[in-house]
Amino acid sequence: MSLETLEFETAPKPTRSVIVLHGLGDDGHGWAPITQELDLSPLGAVRFVLPHAPLQPVTINNGYVMRAWYDILGTDLARREDERGLRDSLQKLEALIAREKERGILASRIALVGFSQGCAMALLTGLRHGEGLAGIAGLSGYLPLAATTAAERSAANRDTPLFLAHGTEDPVVMHSRGVASRDALAALGYTIEWHEYPMPHSVSAEEIDDLNRWLLRVLAD
Template sequence: MSDSLLETVEVGPADASASVIWLHGLGADGHDFEPIVPELQLPAGAAVRFVFPHAPVRPVTLNGGMAMRAWYDIIGLDRQARQDEAGLAEAAGHARALIAREGERGVPAERVVLAGFSQGGAVALHTGLRHPERLAGIMGLSTYLPLPARLADEASDANRRTPVFLAHGEYDPVLAFELGTSTRNTLEDAGYDVEWHQYPMQHQVCLEEIQALGQWLRRALALQPGD
């Protein structure tokens, strides 16, 4: 089932008042971004829970049909390539289930940031912009917006004012820099509040990016020391 709960890695207090659901990239797992949490330098005592789910294992066409952790199948990386709409829908169901579980644990959607890197970022954007409840923020690193032509008809009014953080490497050999700028332009043209960052790097993250993300999270979650 697309709305079944995935296994997760979690960092933070059991009695959190805010949550960040962070989706990893293709072939990685939930441990991939676990070490970044202290580097974000959130306020001391901030009650933020980081939830890092493991994507299901599935064959990936782009990688010769090899089975690996993937949120959906990838046929190609250019804008004209057919996209796995059924896989995207399934991944969105997994993300929504995790948001709902945070609500059951006392963190409402408006205190949840949906985040991701690369393929995980694509799912975060695809799901977050369509989510029927307002989220605290949507973040995508080194990523792109799937099915951009459908956004106008499918976007949720609840998240039209939700802040969006986007960052991309200028020399990214996996997801071209132009995919990042195109995503930024699409969202800005649609009226979204986009904070954009670009760095002289490839398909990765860098310290300056992590610091900028930490500052954005402080604002998106209105974090103060001791929260």
């Protein structure tokens, strides 16, 4: 099953793509206003692709059906992971990246951005993708399937810039979990731009400004 997407282009004939992955219970529409705050005009035409995660029951929410990239089995995000769900969404996102390349966008001009569950999927997918991407940004999330990252990561993306940001008052994905993910990736040799903000599980104007500057840099020729 392919993913439904919301898309918009800043001008005709885009040469770069930014794929934005929402969090649990949200959809692409939830990130459209934030994405439209980004000013990437110095790069020329950019296509923003905001996919909607599949609808599925989520265990931690009493089986309530909502949009989710994978099931959340409990509060311990490190020890109880829905590996099957994670890998299923990984394949769907690989197909989405392939479609962008089929539409003429080079892998080196594709950036992945994700929030919360979307952060997990951006890291899972981007680090394993077979061609070098422009960059991978993860907001208020964590590194999933961390124990397999070293063995499964792609050599093509070992030098891909990472942008990681987290709220110090996050009660959903604890700040310490974000820090642990940052440290695990640093130990594997990745170049990470780290930001933290005095906020809960949310997005701030300062964070969007920092992300904007990073995207301008990694998507530039």
